[in-house]
Amino acid sequence: MQKLPLKIGLLGLGTVGSGVVKILQDNQESISIKVGRGVEVVKALVRNPDLPRAVNCDSFTLTTDARDIIDDPEIDIVVEVMGSIEPARSYIIESLKSGKNVVTANKDLLALHGRELLDAAKEAGKDLLFEASVAGGIPIVAALKHSLAGNQIKQLAGIINGTTNYILTAMADQGRDYADVLKEAQDLGYAEADPSSDVDGLDAARKLAILASIAFGSRVTIHDVFTEGISKISKVDLAYARELDCSVKLLALAQEDEERIEVRVHPAFIPNSHPLSSVKGVFNAVYVVGDAVGETMFYGRGAGSLPTGSAVVSDLMQVAHNLETYANGSLNCTCYRQLEIKPVSEFKSAYYVRLNVKDEPRVLASLAHMFAEAGISFASIIQKPKPGQEAEIVLVTHPCQEGQLQQAVEYLKVYSKVLDICNIIRVEGGQSWSGRD
């Protein structure tokens, strides 16, 4: 092995950056054999070089000036693991312009400025790889870009936010309330002090924008994704889910339908017979249906220092291979068309509708009539008595358009026997889902 080692500059040395350093140190020997030369971090951009670090930094320089890395002619690959939009965006573009290949884990940036960044990489003739930006260690970007490339992807359904899946799993298994489990998740470090990006579905929406862009070969941004969070899910809903042999998940769904893309993130009931229902706790999974391959699922840890670092290192090794074969820049943006985004009113789902009603004769008949007026029929009905003159009714509809459901809800709102529309949650992944039959 006579070749000079590959020199890496890290922009950021937080959770993911430390993971990258540790993997390159721990598996130095096998990685350098596979790559055909050493792979060494030579510089890392940090805010404060005097802070204690989770990894041994003796073998490289800490700097507070990004130019030390971007302008260093010795550095072959820049790894952007600082997160957020700016200055990460500018640093990546400048790195590409200064002739470096770039590996990034930055989902926020790609979901918003993916096209601009990939265009910059194309122009520079350099690689911009981003496996780590979605679902941590799960190689879903590679699967969609390469392994399933011969397929028309029909659907993609992911559990791609570990925090919400941890919360929903704990609520379901322990019969606990949302607020209570969220507090615990914050104490354990699984949820941020301000949890909104996770629990409101924004984090999942960003990742879905990236995945849908690759799966359908058509650029999707965060702005295209319909997004609804989990904060309104109660332990009562989870108890009904169990009764209906379902799990509740924050689902990130994308599907192509007549040359339009439907992209949405929301909580959903999914049948326990569906592969995604067994994804528990902080684990992530992406379920993909291709016209040739049929149903597939990719499962693993969606976050964390080493799992995400694993994806970064895999990209580093790909860049190294491309350097070897002079193939950098040969495969970046895979979007080859631009499809329209389907409007929300045309989404089609089954729905779980939980109502408090007056416990009087003929209420159920009236409800059935209102839904029928909107063109909606029921798949199942559960009615339970409540204290006083009330009853709780759960209706599960057959699939209908979002617009039809909204019409039924208008009827419910003006019907005096309905005391409360407690919750409405989509039901996905059943036989009606086009990927399953």
Next chain:
Amino acid sequence: MQKLPLKIGLLGLGTVGSGVVKILQDNQESISIKVGRGVEVVKALVRNPDLPRAVNCDSFTLTTDARDIIDDPEIDIVVEVMGSIEPARSYIIESLKSGKNVVTANKDLLALHGRELLDAAKEAGKDLLFEASVAGGIPIVAALKHSLAGNQIKQLAGIINGTTNYILTAMADQGRDYADVLKEAQDLGYAEADPSSDVDGLDAARKLAILASIAFGSRVTIHDVFTEGISKISKVDLAYARELDCSVKLLALAQEDEERIEVRVHPAFIPNSHPLSSVKGVFNAVYVVGDAVGETMFYGRGAGSLPTGSAVVSDLMQVAHNLETYANGSLNCTCYRQLEIKPVSEFKSAYYVRLNVKDEPRVLASLAHMFAEAGISFASIIQKPKPGQEAEIVLVTHPCQEGQLQQAVEYLKVYSKVLDICNIIRVEGGQSWSGRD
């Protein structure tokens, strides 16, 4: 798109070959956009050109002479989907020598002659890709070769034979006998008239040899794999599995332990909390634990015309990309060391042991004593009365070495109160398994 289309020669036009043709026809447009040029089958080797075919063959020539393909200077890529050892082996080697890149789906050949074939590819400076040889449409070869390349793989556990998983799933769900379900599987075409390659575990062992070679970077052949089939599993064992909150699967396991590789295929109890337990029917899955990525699982259809064709087409597109960047032959054999194979006597497992014993006092105490003599303790015990003076006892041990278990079995054989050692099945994937904690 000015470039001439890529020309493909198919060696074989059976189930997989037809799938490849259909995918290239159905997804012609998107594939040619992604590849940057058309991809066309121009010739296919068949035994009888007059037979009816599952796909439209108007656009290419059927030939009965392999030389028509191997010696055709116009053909860029040879796809070997004829199966078996010879003449497939010779045809692949000759194709490589005559300057063609090769994609194969042939697990038998790779599990036996992988090194020879990959050496031939290296010498020719051509690609030899084989994603389709293991687990059909599941991109596990790419995952191990590329996406998880920064990891030291600790363990790999697969359900990689659809026939046996179909049989075990039906036995478990319907409480039916092995012979009965096997007959049904044969009638449905899920099992061959001679089912031995599937039910005896040989098919899984071949695939495991290929996967283990890549996962551990060390050549493993079919001869290295300890193999035991499912024919001795009875519905009684499946009922106990359910009672113990486990599933029974034909598991293909590979792990590295102190620079030795352990490779084995056998039926196993796995806890229902393990991701592999939810893999039902003809589906396959490969569970991989890496030192950085942690637990991952790859799930999908392990066989069939289109799923396996999907893997072949993905490899074809990779070859096309390599042609574009003049990188053919740059990544073939990934074995970089040669580890020893661990002997069977040192395998470590927990065991399910089902016995018929005389229903007399102190029998259980004596059994416990015998196992203790062999250094084995119990995790659980189930005892059930049987007609007459008999009882059925199920012992689940804590993990011990195979050699210790054999010692305990010797004691059982000479103990007069033991009427029958009904079955002994390994228990894997529990907390004691190093990948889980």
